[in-house]
Amino acid sequence: MAEVARPAGAGVAVRVPAGVRARAAVNTALWRLFLGFTFLALFGPLVILLLFSFNDSNILAFPLEGFTLNWYSVAWQDTLLRESLVNSTVVAFIVAPVCLVLGTLTGFGLTRFRFHGRGLIGGLVGAPLILPWEVIGIAALMAYGRMHIELNLRTVIATQTICTFPLVTAIVSAQLFRFERVQEEAAIDLGCSRLQVLRHIIMPHIASALAASAIFAFTWSFNNFEISFFTIGFQQTFPIWVYSSVRNPDHTAVVNAVSVVISAVQVVMIYAALKLLRRGGAASALGIPSEEEL
Amino acid sequence: MAAVATPVRRTRRTGRGIFGIMFAPVTLLIVLFLAPMLIMVQMSVVRFPPNVASGYVLEHYRTVLTDPINLKIWWTTLYIGSTAMAIMLAIAMPLAYYMVFKAGKWELFILLALVLADELAPVVKIYAWQSILGREGILNWLIPGSPIAWLLFSRFAVIVTLASTYITYTTIPIYAAMKAIDFSMIEAAVDLGAGWWTQARKILIPLAAPGIFIAMILVYIPMLTDFVTADIVGGTGSYMMGQRVRDLILSGGDWGSGAALNFVMLVVSVVASVFAYWLARLNKIDR
Numbered sequence: 001m002a003e004v005a006r007p008a009g010a011g012v013a014v015r016v017p018a019g020v021r022a023r024a025a026v027n028t029a030l031w032r033l034f035l036g037f038t039f040l041a042l043f044g045p046l047v048i049l050l051l052f053s054f055n056d057s058n059i060l061a062f063p064l065e066g067f068t069l070n071w072y073s074v075a076w077q078d079t080l081l082r083e084s085l086v087n088s089t090v091v092a093f094i095v096a097p098v099c100l101v102l103g104t105l106t107g108f109g110l111t112r113f114r115f116h117g118r119g120l121i122g123g124l125v126g127a128p129l130i131l132p133w134e135v136i137g138i139a140a141l142m143a144y145g146r147m148h149i150e151l152n153l154r155t156v157i158a159t160q161t162i163c164t165f166p167l168v169t170a171i172v173s174a175q176l177f178r179f180e181r182v183q184e185e186a187a188i189d190l191g192c193s194r195l196q197v198l199r200h201i202i203m204p205h206i207a208s209a210l211a212a213s214a215i216f217a218f219t220w221s222f223n224n225f226e227i228s229f230f231t232i233g234f235q236q237t238f239p240i241w242v243y244s245s246v247r248n249p250d251h252t253a254v255v256n257a258v259s260v261v262i263s264a265v266q267v268v269m270i271y272a273a274l275k276l277l278r279r280g281g282a283a284s285a286l287g288i289p290s291e292e293e294l
Numbered sequence: 295m296a297a298v299a300t301p302v303r304r305t306r307r308t309g310r311g312i313f314g315i316m317f318a319p320v321t322l323l324i325v326l327f328l329a330p331m332l333i334m335v336q337m338s339v340v341r342f343p344p345n346v347a348s349g350y351v352l353e354h355y356r357t358v359l360t361d362p363i364n365l366k367i368w369w370t371t372l373y374i375g376s377t378a379m380a381i382m383l384a385i386a387m388p389l390a391y392y393m394v395f396k397a398g399k400w401e402l403f404i405l406l407a408l409v410l411a412d413e414l415a416p417v418v419k420i421y422a423w424q425s426i427l428g429r430e431g432i433l434n435w436l437i438p439g440s441p442i443a444w445l446l447f448s449r450f451a452v453i454v455t456l457a458s459t460y461i462t463y464t465t466i467p468i469y470a471a472m473k474a475i476d477f478s479m480i481e482a483a484v485d486l487g488a489g490w491w492t493q494a495r496k497i498l499i500p501l502a503a504p505g506i507f508i509a510m511i512l513v514y515i516p517m518l519t520d521f522v523t524a525d526i527v528g529g530t531g532s533y534m535m536g537q538r539v540r541d542l543i544l545s546g547g548d549w550g551s552g553a554a555l556n557f558v559m560l561v562v563s564v565v566a567s568v569f570a571y572w573l574a575r576l577n578k579i580d581r
Contacts, residue, residue: 031392035404038385041458042411045422048432052425061430102319109315121316124323130567131560132519134536136327138543138556142337143330146344162326165319216413225417225522239417246421246526259418270413274406 046263053256071257078254084241085258088222091153091237095160095221100214102161103168104206110169111176128163129170136163137230144231151233159231164220168213171277175209208276215273219266238262331560338553354554364538364555371535374449374524375517378456379510382464385457386509390469391498395477405469412462420526423455427527447529455527456517463516464509471505472498504573511570515563535559 056066075081106125110118128136140159144151179202187197225239232240242259245251338355342348358364393401426432427446434441444450475498483493499506521536528534539559543552 031396034388035392038389038461039407041385042407042461045419045426045458046414048425049418049422059430061428062432062435102322105315106319109312109319113312113315115312121320124320124328127564128323128327130515131563132516132536134519134521134539135556135560135563136330138539138552139330139334140326141543142344142549142553143333146333146337158326162322219413223413223416239415242415242417242421243522243526246424255418255421259415259422263415263418266414267410270410271406274409278402 046259049256049263050260052253053260055253058250058253071253072261075254075257075261080236081241081254081258084236084238087153087235088238091157091160091228092218092221094157095164096214096218098161099165099168099217099221100210103165103213103217104172104210106165106169107172107176111173112181125166125169127166129166133163133224133226134230137227140227141230151231153232153235155231155233156228156237159227160221160224163224163227164217167220168217171209171213171216172206175206179205208279212273212276215269215276219269219273223266334553335557337549338557340550343549343553354550355558358551358554358558367533367535367538370449370531370533371518374452374456374532374534375514378453378460378517379464379513381453381457382461382513383506383510385461386464386468387494387498387502387506389465390472390502390505393465393469394472394475395480405466408462408465416459417522417526420455420459420523423451423458423527427451427454446527449528449532451527451529452524452532452534455523456520459520459523460513460517463513467509467512468502468505471502471508475501504576507573508570511566515566518562519559 051064053071054067054069055064056068056070057064110122110125136159140155141151144155149155183201184197187201188194192200223239224237225243228237228240229243236244242255245255336346337343339350339352340346340348341351341353389404393404397404424431424446427450428434429441429443429446431446433445479497479501480493483497488496518534519536519539521534521540524532524534524537535555539552539555542548542555546552
């Protein structure tokens with residue numbers, strides 16, 4: 001595949017009749033412009049936050065005024081912010097493992113067993129992924145209110161869990177679908193117990209998908225705004241803190257600083273998750289082809 | 295198969311196994327997801343919710359569907375959503391085309407960047423647009439003359455921000471659909487002298503149509519209920535349905551209308567998703 005190494009557009013240009021090389025060059029330039037614009041729209045806002053987090057002024061105004069690390073130390077000392085970060089972290093550290101267990105069980109059940117009502121249960125598991133979080137959040141708010149259950153971090157955890165574990169199911173199922181059932185049956189015929197099959201055949205195969213789904217569940221939970229917004233009491237999670245802070249002009253610089261740190265951590269986590277997924281091929285759950293498919 | 299030797303034992307074990315596996319997740323879904331949905335539906339038909347003893351009426355649905363304020367908000371929401379959708383399709387289709395047919399080794403990089411952009415700190419990303427579109431933001435700084443006021447806290451701001459938020463979900467289904475197109479078809483069209491517009495109109499768009507529809511449905515559903523974007527970058531002219539439902543319930547305390555409106559949204563989402571699923575099945579792109 002020599003063509004792949006050539007710059008974009010060249011592969012097509014070769015086949016076009018001679019004399020249109022200039023047009024091909026314009027073509028390539030237009031594509032680059034388009035891609036540049038798209039990436040600017042995707043990541044430009046975050047780059048600008050990064051710039052402003054070092055800016056020696058509290059307002060989001062150009063031109064920049066000078067370099068400072070002050071906002072990072074202000075952010076570090078903000079107790080409300082620290083509380084919200086702790087809350088989000090606690091919630092995510094509970095939601096992610098619980099979702100990992102529930103999602104994996106469901107993935108096994110739906111891909112490895114044939115039983116009555118399988119389609120119905122599949123629909124029930126998929127529903128939280130399809131319905132908007134606002135709809136789910138409001139329904140949960142009403143249900144908790146009706147049952148006189150006090151809203152706090154526990155209600156956030158409960159509702160986030162049922163909205164997040166189907167994502168794990170989707171990823172794990174995608175991995176299990178790719179796995180030859182014959183291998184499991186061979187192991188059983190050779191005298192392996194169910195547990196041994198799980199330990200030596202299935203686990204190594206889905207380990208990377210599990211790790212990746214744990215990371216995705218964690219970031220989903222940490223970043224979740226809508227569900228937390230409707231099911232939380234007087235505490236704040238990090239996205240809720242951001243939401244209420246951006247309406248307060250005194251806070252903008254602090255939001256910038258802390259957002260930069262959080263985004264940096266998440267870039268690393270999500271990158272690792274995507275790497276893991278591609279190794280196993282379960283990325284198809286997110287629409288991403290595996291290594292051998294490309 | 296081993297099952298042939300001891301069929302009875304095997305089925306029984308499987309039966310118990312599946313019960314053990316699915317018990318916890320299904321119970322949780324019923325208690326924490328299905329039951330709240332039913333309670334919401336109940337609230338939408340109770341005369342004075344949450345007081346169930348006040349009797350059942352369909353009044354709230356009538357109010358929700360005929361109130362001129364709601365109709366105006368539906369219109370605003372559809373206008374904002376559809377404009378954002380048009381922008382996203384205008385970006386997503388060439389982007390998907392580029393990824394499939396031209397990007398080569400960069401294909402994966404672009405894909406990962408799209409996923410990353412989607413997963414990264416959602417509320418923060420919306421808020422970041424303030425620094426671009428604001429009176430003293432980067433755009434007004436770059437554009438000479440007096441600052442343009444309508445860039446931020448306006449419909450325009452909501453449309454731009456929504457488009458940048460949901461571009462990942464628009465691109466990936468179209469990308470998946472285009473991935474299935476045989477490149478030799480496009481080569482044949484080029485050899486026969488078709489220009490880019492003819493190629494797009496006669497080959498790409500018809501063959502990617504299911505992916506385009508799925509993308510539209512996937513993105514319309516969350517966009518119609520989005521209230522964070524309009525809260526942070528919107529103004530008085532961009533009051534959307536998501537905000538309306540939230541305000542009815544949290545500020546107005548009107549559970550009846552709120553629940554009815556929420557249920558309308560639920561039905562729309564379910565119908566749209568079933569349609570998308572059917573399209574995906576039809577075209578075998580739900581891998």
